[in-house]
Amino acid sequence: MANLTDTYTAASSNNILEMFSAPADGRTVTTLSGTYTMGTVTAAQGMSTSMVDATGSSITYTPPTGTKWLHYRYDFQYRAVENSGILGLRLLLDGTVVTRAATGMATNYSNQGHEEGNFPGFIDFVFDLTKSTSNIGLGQVAGWTSGKVIKVQAREYSSSYDCNLHNNKYEDGTTASGDEIHVKPIITIIAYS
Numbered sequence: 001m002a003n004l005t006d007t008y009t010a011a012s013s014n015n016i017l018e019m020f021s022a023p024a025d026g027r028t029v030t031t032l033s034g035t036y037t038m039g040t041v042t043a044a045q046g047m048s049t050s051m052v053d054a055t056g057s058s059i060t061y062t063p064p065t066g067t068k069w070l071h072y073r074y075d076f077q078y079r080a081v082e083n084s085g086i087l088g089l090r091l092l093l094d095g096t097v098v099t100r101a102a103t104g105m106a107t108n109y110s111n112q113g114h115e116e117g118n119f120p121g122f123i124d125f126v127f128d129l130t131k132s133t134s135n136i137g138l139g140q141v142a143g144w145t146s147g148k149v150i151k152v153q154a155r156e157y158s159s160s161y162d163c164n165l166h167n168n169k170y171e172d173g174t175t176a177s178g179d180e181i182h183v184k185p186i187i188t189i190i191a192y193s
Helices: none
Strands: 016-023 028-030 035-037 059-061 069-080 087-093 096-105 118-128 148-156 163-165 186-192
Touching (some): 035 059, 059 186, 087 118
Antiparallel strands (some): 016 186, 028 035, 059 148, 069 186
16 A cells, blocks of 8 residues: 555645643653653642743753754633733743743723733744754754753733733633632644754
């Protein structure tokens, strides 16, 4: 029996070498490039006015041989706790900030202490592994052949604009009587040739 590639030629670029998504529940994922253990998130994470590691966002990853582009995505639940809950996010690779990946989020401003903002959030970025010289701020990484830590850090704008990660206040029509379920964040990795 013939192979599919005998009939259908392979694409010349952007083939997926490996892809996985996993929630922060402590599970182990085995892929072409290695075995990865996800973090464990068991509660909401309150923000402060200083950058802190976003729980469940960290992974030490080694791309498979031939990777030209590496897509990292971190999905989480956002909740405003006071006013509009302004949140700032940044991505780091081995402790260096990837400035091109920085982002922020907030809800409609209210100075009445309201906390209705409650929705999925994410930060994602595609690293360029084709460069001969690294510029981490731009997400360009030369010679990525061993494990590097990718993680997200977050902070609230000020103590008057409180927010949480991994926390859901309104679901299934229940009353807003306090903290409701926590939502485990998800990391997705896609390595392209």
